[in-house]
Amino acid sequence: MKLLEEAIMNKGKILGGDVLKVDAFLNHQIDPKLTEQMAEEFYSHFKDKNITKVVTIESSGIAPAIMTALKLDVPMVFIKKTTPSTMLHPLSETIHSFTKNKDVTICIDQEYISEQDNVLFIDDFLANGEAYRGVELLMKKANAKIGGVGIVIEKSFQKGHQYIVESGIDFIALASIKKFNEGIIEFN
Numbered sequence: 436m437k438l439l440e441e442a443i444m445n446k447g448k449i450l451g452g453d454v455l456k457v458d459a460f461l462n463h464q465i466d467p468k469l470t471e472q473m474a475e476e477f478y479s480h481f482k483d484k485n486i487t488k489v490v491t492i493e494s495s496g497i498a499p500a501i502m503t504a505l506k507l508d509v510p511m512v513f514i515k516k517t518t519p520s521t522m523l524h525p526l527s528e529t530i531h532s533f534t535k536n537k538d539v540t541i542c543i544d545q546e547y548i549s550e551q552d553n554v555l556f557i558d559d560f561l562a563n564g565e566a567y568r569g570v571e572l573l574m575k576k577a578n579a580k581i582g583g584v585g586i587v588i589e590k591s592f593q594k595g596h597q598y599i600v601e602s603g604i605d606f607i608a609l610a611s612i613k614k615f616n617e618g619i620i621e622f623n
């Protein structure tokens with residue numbers, strides 16, 4: 436997606452440890468028009484895939500996920516990174532957070548996901564695929580199907596890309612970074 440690549444080039448900052456900072460439009464301040472265009476791309480790709488629910492993980496996946504859900508006319512559920520006492524039937528899994536470099540427990544209430552669901556997972560970044568693997572396990576516990584994965588920015592040189600492609604799932608990344616080359620971002 437050309438507009439997204441331009442935003443990454445103009446506003447993104449490469450930090451150490453292969454982390455791209457895009458707080459200017461995705462992870463802190465959010466650009467509504469750009470997010471709407473991301474959602475349009477996800478919608479065009481997945482509109483005929485009988486998606487019943489959009490699922491993401493809090494917090495940075497929520498903006499693109501809710502706009503995509505609006506276009507697909509389905510609910511959006513965000514997986515939580517804490518288990519609130521108000522959650523009556525939690526399903527949980529532990530994943531390793533790439534940016535925090537620690538294990539986090541993610542959870543979803545069974546009330547909002549069932550064997551009738553064909554889920555589209557949307558997230559801001561794909562790095563090693565830990566978040567996706569956690570979602571895969573949670574959806575398995577809920578007997579829900581994953582009908583597709585939509586990622587805003589993938590770093591295809593990390594492990595997650597290959598894992599998802601090999602799983603055969605319908606997958607789209609709106610911007611795909613091949614490598615960080617001495618401060619320059621190279622796209623696929």
Ligand code: 5GP
Pocket residue numbers: 453454455456457462495531532533534558559560561562563564565566567595
């Ligand atoms: P994964 O689970 O695929 O290893 O990492 C994906 C998650 O880690 C994303 O949900 C995102 O929050 C975070 N993440 C991974 N790589 C980056 C990055 O380069 N920049 C930012 N801002 N977040 C990242």
